[in-house]
Amino acid sequence: MGRKLVFTSGKGGVGKTTMCANIGIALSMLGHKVVMVDADIGLNNLDVVMCMENKVTYDIADVVDGKCRLKQALIEDVDFPGLFVLPSFHNYDTANFTASNFKSIIDTLAVGFDFVIIDCPAGIDAGFHRAVVAASEAYVVTTPHISAVRDADKVMALLNGYPLVNIGLVINRVRGDMVVLGDMMTAGDISRLLRCTPTGVVPDDDSITVKSDIMRHKLECEVKQALMMLAENISSGKRTVYDCTNDYRGVFGRWKAKVKKLF
Numbered sequence: 001m002g003r004k005l006v007f008t009s010g011k012g013g014v015g016k017t018t019m020c021a022n023i024g025i026a027l028s029m030l031g032h033k034v035v036m037v038d039a040d041i042g043l044n045n046l047d048v049v050m051c052m053e054n055k056v057t058y059d060i061a062d063v064v065d066g067k068c069r070l071k072q073a074l075i076e077d078v079d080f081p082g083l084f085v086l087p088s089f090h091n092y093d094t095a096n097f098t099a100s101n102f103k104s105i106i107d108t109l110a111v112g113f114d115f116v117i118i119d120c121p122a123g124i125d126a127g128f129h130r131a132v133v134a135a136s137e138a139y140v141v142t143t144p145h146i147s148a149v150r151d152a153d154k155v156m157a158l159l160n161g162y163p164l165v166n167i168g169l170v171i172n173r174v175r176g177d178m179v180v181l182g183d184m185m186t187a188g189d190i191s192r193l194l195r196c197t198p199t200g201v202v203p204d205d206d207s208i209t210v211k212s213d214i215m216r217h218k219l220e221c222e223v224k225q226a227l228m229m230l231a232e233n234i235s236s237g238k239r240t241v242y243d244c245t246n247d248y249r250g251v252f253g254r255w256k257a258k259v260k261k262l263f
């Protein structure tokens with residue numbers, strides 16, 4: 001039986017879909033069989049981030065309605081055999097899309113895959129419940145901004161009410177230059193506030209804006225190292241997180257950070 005992971009957050013736009021796509025690719029690079037499921041109904045970003053939107057023939061609504069078999073709705077990645085996406089739908093009367101229908105799809109997938117990764121919608125309503133109830137582990141994604149951390153705290157409290165085997169924390173979009181100058185909360189500050197050790201710390205990196213599925217691309221950048229460390233931590237239980245202040249240590253590093261702040 002594969003592991004069922006949900007990436008969630010209170011606040012939208014903190015990087016859940018980006019994490020799902022890139023951790024899915026990274027776990028596949030580590031040799032695991034992975035399926036990513038888009039539970040963000042109506043917004044269906046995961047297939048877009050994975051560059052699969054033109055390949056969608058059937059989606060999860062067709063599976064729920066019995067219009068196709070689950071296998072037919074899965075799209076395999078062109079670069080990574082064994083990595084699949086189950087796309088969400090644009091418009092749908094959600095009556096059939098109950099938490100128990102969704103959970104049974106996830107449980108079926110978990111039989112054939114090492115990891116089932118669920119991209120949760122923002123907020124804490126029915127969509128959140130549907131995604132979390134189907135999972136066995138949850139990773140709360142936050143950025144180092146107070147509104148996101150406050151929402152992450154609320155979500156962590158809610159997650160404690162579900163029978164999850166693990167609740168992890170991913171701190172995304174950390175700016176090492178701002179951290180050394182005291183202009184941004186550190187990963188340690190956030191970890192203390194949320195009373196949770198981070199499973200991963202990911203730097204803010206413009207290369208993600210250009211290529212959201214950054215792990216797929218042959219490019220040397222710090223965000224790829226951080227994402228790979230996060231995937232290894234998830235896969236092996238290790239807790240080595242990326243230090244986003246690496247480039248800004250010492251006198252020269254602080255000078256670099258100050259120059260960056262000026263321009």
Ligand SMILES: Nc1ncnc2c1ncn2[C@@H]1O[C@H](COP(=O)(O)OP(=O)(O)O)[C@@H](O)[C@H]1O
Pocket residue numbers: 009011012013014015016017018019045122172173174202203204205206208209212223
């Ligand atoms: N580490 C990062 N560095 C820079 N941009 C990022 C990073 N993580 C996410 N983003 C950007 O933030 C935006 C929101 O990300 P997304 O994954 O769609 O968030 P969510 O799914 O939580 O709404 C996207 O434009 C994405 O490219």
Ligand SMILES: [Mg+2]
Pocket residue numbers: 016017018040045119
């Ligand atoms: Mg999203």
